[in-house]
Each structure stands twice: as structure tokens, then as C-alpha cells.
Amino acid sequence: MIRPVEVEAREGYRLWLRYSDGVAGEVDLSHLVGRGIFAEWEEPANFRKAHLAKHRAIAWDNDIELCPDALYMELTGKSLEDLPEDLTAPTNIA
Numbered sequence: 868m869i870r871p872v873e874v875e876a877r878e879g880y881r882l883w884l885r886y887s888d889g890v891a892g893e894v895d896l897s898h899l900v901g902r903g904i905f906a907e908w909e910e911p912a913n914f915r916k917a918h919l920a921k922h923r924a925i926a927w928d929n930d931i932e933l934c935p936d937a938l939y940m941e942l943t944g945k946s947l948e949d950l951p952e953d954l955t956a957p958t959n960i961a
Contacts, residue, residue, distance in 0.1 A: 869886050869890075869939065870887045870923050871885070871919055871923065871925060871935045872885055872887050873919075874919055875917070876915045876916070877893065879895070880895065880896045880899075880908065881893045881894065881895050882894050882896055882925065884938055890939065891942075894938055894941050900914075904931055905931065908931075913929060914927070916929075
């Protein structure tokens, strides 16, 4: 299963990610700042708290989580149909 293995918050509300298959790059999340729960990011220090959660999500301390599969598609330009079957299979969280 392809999983995120590294995450780093960068300036300008950009998130650098690396996945277990070697895919790596930045995603611009600035369009989310100030919208709904993402109002927390108006304080840049809150955005910098990005980390990998136990269940594969990209998470922040203030209960914000982003789907790693959606971010993978953003990085690769692939659609859901183009993704490996093991990436789109349901995940059992223990």
C-alpha cells in the first residue's frame, strides 16, 4: 500500500510530502486558509504543526486532517481511476 512517509510544512502554506513509492513534491494549500476549520491556519504556527497520523492522514494538532490519497492525486496529477488498486482499497484501522 502506498503511504505517506514524510511531511513538512513550508512557507506560503505549502506542504512537502514523500510517499512510500518515491513520489514526492509540494502541494499548495493556501486556498484553504481562513475557510471553515482552516481558519486555524491564519496563525502560521498552527500550519507548521503538520504531521503524519497513525492512520495515514496528514494531520494537525487542532483536529484538521487531510486525506493522503487526495494529496497523492494532487502531486501526481492522476485521477482515482489511475491509482493503484492497493491505494484505493479500504483501510482497516485498528
